[in-house]
Amino acid sequence: MPDLKCTVQTCVHNYKFLCDLDKIQVGGDTAKTAQETCCDSFQERKEGSYMNAAVSDRSPSDLCSVDCKATECMYNEDCRCHAGKVSVEGSDACHCEGTECATFQCR
Numbered sequence: 001m002p003d004l005k006c007t008v009q010t011c012v013h014n015y016k017f018l019c020d021l022d023k024i025q026v027g028g029d030t031a032k033t034a035q036e037t038c039c040d041s042f043q044e045r046k047e048g049s050y051m052n053a054a055v056s057d058r059s060p061s062d063l064c065s066v067d068c069k070a071t072e073c074m075y076n077e078d079c080r081c082h083a084g085k086v087s088v089e090g091s092d093a094c095h096c097e098g099t100e101c102a103t104f105q106c107r
Contacts, residue, residue: 008093
């Protein structure tokens with residue numbers, strides 16, 4: 001399981017740069033660059049939807065399983081990410097297309 005850091009603070013799953021999901025999905029089945037990838041698990045945080053980790057039934061973690069559709073990425077093995085560290089970026093995103101897997105490296 002990769003070490004996951006996420007700068008997408010507009011995502012409801014982000015808590016202090018950690019993700020409260022056990023598994024995320026990275027999209028970009030035709031991606032040749034990081035900018036052509038996205039976090040398909042992104043959900044925009046709407047006003048009033050912020051959940052404090054203390055009251056959430058999920059716990060944010062720096063470890064997260066990553067399913068990946070970016071088959072041209074050197075870390076993709078059978079649609080699973082095998083990078084040691086994954087960085088998801090897109091600080092001002094309001095849709096998953098505004099995010100990217102910055103760890104993506106084309107084969």
